[in-house]
Amino acid sequence: MSDEKLSPEELAAWRAVVESSQRLLITIEDDLRKASDLTLADYNVLVQLAEAPGRRLRMGDLATKLIFAPSRLTYQIGTMEKRGLVTREPCPDDRRGSEAVLTEVGLAALRAAAPGHLGSVRRHFIEDLDAADLAALTKIFTRIDERLSAARDRVR
Amino acid sequence: MSDEKLSPEELAAWRAVVESSQRLLITIEDDLRKASDLTLADYNVLVQLAEAPGRRLRMGDLATKLIFAPSRLTYQIGTMEKRGLVTREPCPDDRRGSEAVLTEVGLAALRAAAPGHLGSVRRHFIEDLDAADLAALTKIFTRIDERLSAARDRVR
DNA sequence: ACCTGTTCTTTCAAATCTGAACAACTTCGG
DNA sequence: CCGAAGTTGTTCAGATTTGAAAGAACAGGT
Numbered sequence: 001m002s003d004e005k006l007s008p009e010e011l012a013a014w015r016a017v018v019e020s021s022q023r024l025l026i027t028i029e030d031d032l033r034k035a036s037d038l039t040l041a042d043y044n045v046l047v048q049l050a051e052a053p054g055r056r057l058r059m060g061d062l063a064t065k066l067i068f069a070p071s072r073l074t075y076q077i078g079t080m081e082k083r084g085l086v087t088r089e090p091c092p093d094d095r096r097g098s099e100a101v102l103t104e105v106g107l108a109a110l111r112a113a114a115p116g117h118l119g120s121v122r123r124h125f126i127e128d129l130d131a132a133d134l135a136a137l138t139k140i141f142t143r144i145d146e147r148l149s150a151a152r153d154r155v156r
Numbered sequence: 157m158s159d160e161k162l163s164p165e166e167l168a169a170w171r172a173v174v175e176s177s178q179r180l181l182i183t184i185e186d187d188l189r190k191a192s193d194l195t196l197a198d199y200n201v202l203v204q205l206a207e208a209p210g211r212r213l214r215m216g217d218l219a220t221k222l223i224f225a226p227s228r229l230t231y232q233i234g235t236m237e238k239r240g241l242v243t244r245e246p247c248p249d250d251r252r253g254s255e256a257v258l259t260e261v262g263l264a265a266l267r268a269a270a271p272g273h274l275g276s277v278r279r280h281f282i283e284d285l286d287a288a289d290l291a292a293l294t295k296i297f298t299r300i301d302e303r304l305s306a307a308r309d310r311v312r
Numbered sequence: 313a314c315c316t317g318t319t320c321t322t323t324c325a326a327a328t329c330t331g332a333a334c335a336a337c338t339t340c341g342g
Numbered sequence: 343c344c345g346a347a348g349t350t351g352t353t354c355a356g357a358t359t360t361g362a363a364a365g366a367a368c369a370g371g372t
Binding site (some may be wrong): 313314315316317318319320321322323324325326327328329330331332333334335336337338339340341342 | 343344345346347348349350351352353354355356357358359360361362363364365366367368369370371372
């Protein structure tokens with residue numbers, strides 16, 4: 001069973017995951033935008049910066065965490081800078097690099113949006129799951145991720 | 157525990173699902189593009205048409221199945237039409253509508269790409285899962301989807 | 313110090329996606 | 343049968359995303 005086809009069960013699982021996670025993200029992004037002037041990308045940038053030491057991150061590190069192509073992050077940070085949510089600073093120890101820095105405005109926007117967003121996540125996702133489901137999902141997707149990054153390293 | 161925060165377990169599950177499924181899709185799309193001249197969107201259009209009776213679908217139905225905004229589907233079908241993968245035909249019983257129709261070229265492209273794509277899905281996703289995982293994922297995401305569409309109906 | 317190869321980020325043009333506005337129908341109630 | 347209201351798909355302009363190319367700076371060996 002390691003050939004070029006999938007069994008009905010396998011196909012069903014694949015499609016269910018892809019389709020529902022897509023619809024889930026769309027729904028949650030809609031909720032977020034209605035409540036806050038932030039896209040999910042904006043929100044995720046703010047979260048990553050808020051969690052980072054010094055509330056700042058190198059562009060490259062942030063891109064990796066967000067799974068963004070470099071040029072996409074440049075653009076994303078550009079629009080957020082215009083809105084005052086983040087600042088860009090040259091990196092002290094590496095003159096090629098720059099850092100995205102969370103501003104007070106950005107932090108306030110995150111704090112204002114977080115409760116509603118997390119409520120949305122709970123309503124559309126968490127509420128459907130019991131503890132066993134949660135554990136299963138975490139285990140499964142963590143494992144998939146490990147395999148993916150191992151495969152990526154193999155290619156490089 | 158139904159307020160505006162998530163427990164560490166809940167947050168971990170949410171992040172794992174969102175991040176890994178994103179990386180998974182990117183990886184699988186990369187595989188597909190390297191092997192076939194098709195994007196994942198192209199591929200999914202071909203699959204939907206191939207599975208549809210008469211190998212044709214109303215634009216609206218296809219958009220729903222693919223979770224595409226209408227104007228996006230118009231554009232998508234436009235590019236595929238240029239490449240000869242699909243045709244557009246006016247809908248017989250509703251003169252507002254049009255149908256996307258799979259061509260022989262499109263069907264051949266799908267058949268050529270499918271084995272490699274399914275192999276990629278197996279390699280990156282299915283291989284990490286046992287039968288219980290598969291069943292759990294299908295159950296969980298199917299349930300989420302049902303809830304989402306129920307919520308959507310409630311809004312309309 | 314001087315190459316050589318690599319990494320970091322941005323720039324640019326082209327491709328794609330979104331949302332609002334539209335035109336062409338269809339449907340339904342009177 | 344008429345007209346208001348709803349549907350369907352497209353168009354358009356603007357926003358976002360991609361990928362290739364380039365500029366600047368680092369790192370390691372010589």
